[in-house]
Amino acid sequence: MKSDEKLVVQVGKNETLGDFIQKCRQQYGWSQEELGWCTGITREHVGRIERGKCIPSVQTLYDLEKALNLPECALVKRVNGQAEVDASQWSEEKEQVGRACRELEHALAANLTKSNLRKASDAISTIAKMLSGTEASSNKK
Known part of the structure; x- marks a missing residue:
């Protein structure tokens, strides 16, 4: 995938933020360690986020959006939308x-x-x- 292409990911109705991040990461073919390296967080932290064991900070969400080439605030909006549901x-x-x-x-x-x-x-x-x-x-x- 080219670095300037926006990522397109199918989102399931009951999909969690962690599931979504994992799908995005896998679409790039990255390991948790590679995503962590791109965002400045550890592989373990990426794993906890994907499993829903922790809620990432706004800064971490922003870093994930940049690394995964997602639109600005896409993950923050997803967190808010999930909470409302x-x-x-x-x-x-x-x-x-x-x-x-x-x-x-x-x-x-x-x-x-x-x-x-x-x-x-x-x-x-x-x-x-x-x-x-x-x-x-x-x-x-």
């Missing part, structure tokens, strides 16, 4: 679970004694609290 997907799943819990509660209310209804309601509340805790821990990542 993950957040919207989580929000949608949480909403679906919430609806299911409410429907379950209404269905149980029609067929349970007051005592059993309280137990079912407590169980649903526990599930809701667990979901809230999961959301809080996923936002920390």
Whole structure:
């Protein structure tokens, strides 16, 4: 591939940033070590980025874009886009679970004694609290 040609890479819907960087690197026929040499980072660091074990700094993303001859900010936009997809997907799943819990509660209310209804309601509340805790821990990542 000529150095002035822009790289064209097919991107899968659920492909991570690391997958994308790996595809770009492989399209050049480079090893992780060669990409590291072009960007000033270690082979190990390239591997961690490709496996999704670390999030590269903005400077590293910029260096990767230059080395892989990608348009400016292509990787940064990809990081932001992936984060938005993950957040919207989580929000949608949480909403679906919430609806299911409410429907379950209404269905149980029609067929349970007051005592059993309280137990079912407590169980649903526990599930809701667990979901809230999961959301809080996923936002920390």
